Amino acid sequence: MSMAKITYIENSGSSHTIEVANGLSVMEGAVQNDIPGIDADCGGGMACATCHVYVKEEWFDKLIKKEDGEEDMLDMAYEPNKFSRLSCQVIVSDELDGLTVSIPSKQG
Amino acid sequence: MIKTDTLIIGAGPVGLFCVHQLGIIGLKCEVVDNLDKIGGQCIELYPDKPIYDIPAVPECTGEELTNNLIEQIKAFKTKFHLNERVEEIKKVEKKWITKTNKGTEFESSSIIIAAGVGSFEPRKFPTKEIEKYEGKQILYSIRDKTVFKDKTVSIFGGGDSALDWAIELSNTSKVILVHRRDDFRGMQASINKINKLKEEGKIEIYTKYQLEAAQGKEKIESINIKRDDKTIKKIKTDYVLGFFGLIMKLGPIADWGLNLDKKTVPVNTESFETNKEGIFAIGDICSYPGKLKLILSGFHEGALAARGCFKYAKPDEKYRFEFTTSSKAVKNRLGVEE
Numbered sequence: 001m002s003m004a005k006i007t008y009i010e011n012s013g014s015s016h017t018i019e020v021a022n023g024l025s026v027m028e029g030a031v032q033n034d035i036p037g038i039d040a041d042c043g044g045g046m047a048c049a050t051c052h053v054y055v056k057e058e059w060f061d062k063l064i065k066k067e068d069g070e071e072d073m074l075d076m077a078y079e080p081n082k083f084s085r086l087s088c089q090v091i092v093s094d095e096l097d098g099l100t101v102s103i104p105s106k107q108g
Numbered sequence: 109m110i111k112t113d114t115l116i117i118g119a120g121p122v123g124l125f126c127v128h129q130l131g132i133i134g135l136k137c138e139v140v141d142n143l144d145k146i147g148g149q150c151i152e153l154y155p156d157k158p159i160y161d162i163p164a165v166p167e168c169t170g171e172e173l174t175n176n177l178i179e180q181i182k183a184f185k186t187k188f189h190l191n192e193r194v195e196e197i198k199k200v201e202k203k204w205i206t207k208t209n210k211g212t213e214f215e216s217s218s219i220i221i222a223a224g225v226g227s228f229e230p231r232k233f234p235t236k237e238i239e240k241y242e243g244k245q246i247l248y249s250i251r252d253k254t255v256f257k258d259k260t261v262s263i264f265g266g267g268d269s270a271l272d273w274a275i276e277l278s279n280t281s282k283v284i285l286v287h288r289r290d291d292f293r294g295m296q297a298s299i300n301k302i303n304k305l306k307e308e309g310k311i312e313i314y315t316k317y318q319l320e321a322a323q324g325k326e327k328i329e330s331i332n333i334k335r336d337d338k339t340i341k342k343i344k345t346d347y348v349l350g351f352f353g354l355i356m357k358l359g360p361i362a363d364w365g366l367n368l369d370k371k372t373v374p375v376n377t378e379s380f381e382t383n384k385e386g387i388f389a390i391g392d393i394c395s396y397p398g399k400l401k402l403i404l405s406g407f408h409e410g411a412l413a414a415r416g417c418f419k420y421a422k423p424d425e426k427y428r429f430e431f432t433t434s435s436k437a438v439k440n441r442l443g444v445e446e
Binding site: 039041042043045047048049050071072075076078079080081082107108 | 149153154157225231234265266267287288289291293318336352353355356371392401
């Protein structure tokens with residue numbers, strides 16, 4: 001199975017680099033590996049905004065663009081900025097090998 | 109004190125179907141939910157989104173599913189206690205005594221927790237220093253709109269709640285609407301109305317701004333809002349309203365002595381009982397090997413938990429399995445003709 005290295009940086013600064021299988025979401029990679037700070041209350045349905053992450057600037061434009069509903073949900077996220085994404089909507093692929101995301105201080 | 113066989117916490121689809129399963133085996137129950145309506149996440153998070161994986165229902169929305177479940181349990185005339193959150197539980201002899209934040213008390217021989225990811229609560233402003241104004245001049249819901257008359261009200265948010273209140277309060281208050289981006293996600297008719305009010309000078313709108321700080325001694329006097337490009341604007345205001353939707357919080361359930369695994373409650377898969385005798389957990393809140401967070405799994409879990417409640421409600425009777433197609437007793441309970 002193809003994997004990509006994804007780096008999650010907690011608000012405290014601690015960093016976790018994990019191999020996540022292609023096809024999983026960045027949210028699932030975090031939850032399955034017990035990375036703290038990504039709650040994903042709705043389970044990946046783009047319905048809750050508790051898997052909010054900040055994508056590292058140079059990676060932001062390489063991601064598949066947001067669907068309409070994602071921007072709406074980000075209105076509800078905790079301290080969103082222009083690099084905000086819902087990690088359940090970012091699907092891991094070879095192109096994302098090396099992706100770095102930061103986790104907000106809390107999810108709500 | 110309300111006496112019943114089983115208290116269900118959570119009026120989402122799984123709690124609703126569990127009412128049915130308790131009802132057909134002859135147990136009484138009451139339901140508590142912190143939301144102001146029945147339906148849980150289905151009604152709060154995705155009332156209009158189609159669901160495709162309910163067995164024998166090729167497609168339905170969260171709202172339709174909720175309405176069908178309400179119809180299915182109509183015969184049991186179940187009492188729902190909405191806008192109430194269960195705070196405390198304690199065991200007195202063989203009964204569980206449950207108390208809500210409104211002071212309602214229940215005595216039941218079992219409790220079924222069908223609380224999803226917890227109770228829905230308003231999302232708050234991230235700014236820590238404003239906490240002292242919360243509940244006074246900073247509000248997340250409106251009980252009495254007359255307090256805003258002839259005052260300046262700053263409303264934050266881009267959805268229907270923010271837009272509807274901005275429109276409503278613009279009749280009697282000075283309204284300032286602040287949103288983090290240019291697009292509003294409310295209904296188009298509301299957006300048009302807002303733009304019209306802006307042209308008429310009845311509403312001020314600031315987009316790409318978020319709340320940065322608040323000033324004032326006893327009461328709030330002004331706030332700073334910060335733009336994307338870091339420019340800060342100071343606004344005089346009497347009230348600040350935030351409409352950022354709801355977030356789910358596990359809340360008091362965490363303090364009941366139940367085993368917890370992350371935010372879920374481990375159960376046995378025979379009856380969905382937790383580590384506490386007579387307390388069951390079903391739906392998204394329970395966990396066990398192979399758990400799927402699907403509504404259909406929650407229905408199964410509720411069916412087994414209901415049977416698990418039987419021995420606590422009727423310790424001297426033996427539970428007999430019966431089909432709805434053939435059992436006279438079950439049909440009587442459902443109020444259907446032979």
